Amino acid sequence: MSRKQQLHRPGPQPGPPGDDTGCTVLHVDMDAFFVSVELLGRPELRGTPVVVGGAGPRGVVAAASYEARTYGVHSAMPMTRARRLCPQAVVLPPRHDVYARVSRAVMEVFRSVTPLVEPLALDEAFLDVAGARRRLGRPAEIAQVIRTQVSEQQGITCSVGVASTKFVAKLASTRCKPDGMLVVPVDGVIDFLHALPVAALWGVGERTEQTLARLGLLTVHDLAQVPLSALQRELGSALGAHLHELAWGRDPRPVVATGQDKSIGAxxxxxxxxxxxxxxxxxxxxxxxxxGARLRSGGHVGRTVCVKLRMADFKTMTRSRTLREPTDLARVIYATVCELYEAAGLDRTPLRLVGVRVENLGSADETPRQLAFDEPDTSWREAERVMDLAASRFGKGAVRPAVLMNRRDGSDTRER
Known part of the structure; x- marks a missing residue:
């Protein structure tokens, strides 16, 4: 069994919840999120191996159904390897705009329970439900309310870890997947942690795991018995102290509520x-x-535009520029990234990947925009809004710039 499978294999499905006194931190993780959303429109694929990701020779797995995972397929794996492991899998192209829309609806479910929601990604978040107990009941009951509402409103499932700290709650949600709930009582944290492999601890990558294995430290219990000074001598002061604290279940970080996305990119x-x-x-x-379409859909504008350029040798160059005024216009974003690309001096350098990102986001409704007579962007803004309306009615790509209608390099222009 691979290291990744060991860390993410489902634990035994729990019976009645344990004592949740003091367990006010929840980690909610959607089950195979991208795949689950795709299956809403493809119910005939339920129960079969399904993979979401790029289908080209350099495609990467973005998500895999649990049926595909039994063959060893997992996210971030090259698609060519995934196809070798599970040739019968159905591969679907990702639709990030759809996942973002469902994610927003799920996060609204969370925020209807508590304002203290800390999203980690589209498909997972920490919640502090201490203030919701009087209204909704005990933490385990609140977790069940969330699971029910997500299932009824969105048609997908999630797994919830309930614990006294963020670290333990996240581990608990991993151990009860899919579609489960696991409470780790305050007085059961040490027993829960010490049975796990050292790789379960945040900060233990493959390299650190190899170092610990060389020292004979295979489980969290093994690591916890090592004096702090010895750990720091072997791993460095910061990492040694960090792992020592986690091995004893100590994680003082609070759930920090965050608002809108920090950046939007592709x-x-x-x-x-x-x-x-x-x-x-x-x-x-x-x-x-x-x-640009994602910015407008989310009601965002951004001030900083970034371009990402990855060369054939995987060396990656990132360049950014802060605009005088925030924008949600593709025309402005495109002009800026082209200037950044040209300034990078890579005109004839083979590129493996390109990316565009807008950061330093704000609300479009709350951001003042300076108006001027004969403003050139006005017609473009209206044109892009018309494109948004056409896309919402007829599908993506119904209206697009003419240059994207036919690629001479032979690849299509459909959304990937």
Missing amino acids: EETFDTDIDEPAIIRRELLRLAEKV
Whole structure:
């Protein structure tokens, strides 16, 4: 069994919840989120191996159904390897706009329970439910309310870990997947942790795991018995102290409520390295259109525009520019990333990946916009809003820039 499978294999499904006194931290994790959303429209695929990700030779698995995982397929795996492991799997292209929409609805369920919601990604979040107990009951009861509402409102399932700290709650949700709930009582934290492999601790990557194994430390219990000074001598002061604290269940970090997304972006890995500037600019345009649409859909504007350029040797260059005024216009984003690309001096350098991102976000409704006579962006803003309306009615790509209608490099222009 691989290291990743060991860390994420489902634990025994719990019976009645244990004592949840003091367990006011919840970690809610959607089950195979991208796949679950796709199956809403493809119910005939339920119970079969399904993989979401890029289908090209450089495609990467974004999500795998639990049926596919039994063959060893997991996220971040090259799609070519996933196909070898499970040739009968159905591969579906990702639809990030759909996942973002469902994610927003799920986060609203969380925020209807407590304002203290700390999203970690589209499909998971920490919640502090201490203030919701009088209204909704004990933490385990609140967890069940969340599971029921997500299932009834969105048609997908989630797993919930209930504990006294963020670290233990996250581990608990992992151990009760899929579609489960696990309470780790305050007085049961040590027993729960010490039975786990050292790789379960945050901060233990493959390298650190190998170092610990060389010292004969295979479980959290093994590590917990080592004096702090010895750990720091072997692993360094900061990491040694960090792992020592976690091994004894100590994690003082509070749940920190966050508002809107910090950034919105999109990127594309080419099937083969591209050194033709015209093709790269065309891809930057497609990505800018996608990012602009996501900004407008979420009611955001952004002030900082970034371009990501990854070369054939995996060396990655990132460049950014802060605009005078926030924008949600693809036209402005595209012009900016093209200037950043040209300034990078990579005109004839083969690129493996390009990405576009807008950061420093604010609310479009609350951000003042300076108006001027004969403002050139006005017509573009209206045009892009019309494109949004057409996309919502007829599907993505119903209206797009003419340059994206036909790629001479042979690849299509559909959403990936």
